[in-house]
Amino acid sequence: MRPADLAREHGISTQAIRNYERDGFLPPAERTPTGYRIYTESHAVSLRAYLALVAGYGHPTAGAAMTAVHADRLDDAIAQLDRGHAQLLRDRETLAAVREAVGHLTAGSATGTGLPVRPGARTVGEVAHRLGVTPATLRSWEAAGILTPARDRVTGHRRYLPADVRDAELAHLLRRGGYLLDHIATVLRQIRTAGGTGELTAALDGWQQRLTARGLAMLTASARLDDYLTLRPGVAQQA
Incomplete structure (x- = not known):
């Protein structure tokens, strides 16, 4: 040949x-x-x-x-x-947790995405390691309005509280699904305000289809x- x-x-x-x-x-x-x-x-x-x-x-x-x-x-x-396969399984588990959170939001409970996050603040490096991304990626998400971590009053370093880590987890999930930063920022704003989950539900449905296709x-x-x-x-x- x-x-x-x-x-x-x-x-x-x-x-x-x-x-x-x-x-x-x-x-x-x-x-x-x-x-x-x-x-x-x-x-x-x-x-x-x-x-x-x-x-x-x-x-x-x-x-x-x-x-x-x-x-x-x-x-x-x-x-x-x-x-x-391990990454695919993790994506499925994260998606399931986010779907559960959407149910809570729809029921009127705006307590976060439902992802397991330990109490206390984390550094940008710790959150980046958790997600498998670089600190620069998290900073770019912050610039796009996706993340809003607090700052330490003395050092000025970013402090990611549990709600910030959950936001980062969700942003990472949607980013892997191919969604643009401005769309993810819209979804995160909806979660923070608990004002409607239509776009989030559509995004998760699309990501579910992508996971099935990947499998x-x-x-x-x-x-x-x-x-x-x-x-x-x-x-x-x-x-």
Whole structure:
């Protein structure tokens, strides 16, 4: 098979195929005496696995998983996928907590989002670590009106109270769902004022659909990767 043969199935360029091989996402290709690459069905199956992993887990995880497979580090490849599933589960749990909070808001109780947050103030670094983002990200959310942490009167440092941490959790959830900062700011203002939850409910419904789609894409990716692993020598012995 030629690079064009692999590329045609997925509507990508032949240069992309060469790049994927160079980066270790595909196994090395044999060469003709004149230097042309020769691809096989194994490469085609590998490409299907990689692109399915991209759709389910994103480019970084897909690339790390495939390079681990080609380096005969099967456990490392599986661990990459495990992290993706763990994040999906965390998103589902957070979404469920926010939905419960919406029910409280609708019933007239404006006590926060319902996410478990320990008492006491936290620093910007602690909140950033909790969410897996950078402090700069939290500051940008503050500039957009999403977060409103207090300031220490002596040091001037930001102090995130439990309600601020819950706001940050919700903002992070919606941001991963692809929502723009101004939309998230609107949602957070609604929660703070307990004035209607229509936009929030619509946003959560959309994110629920995205989670379902991601879960299905992960299932497809796992099947495609399994197809490829059955072609790899030595995989059965590792299993």
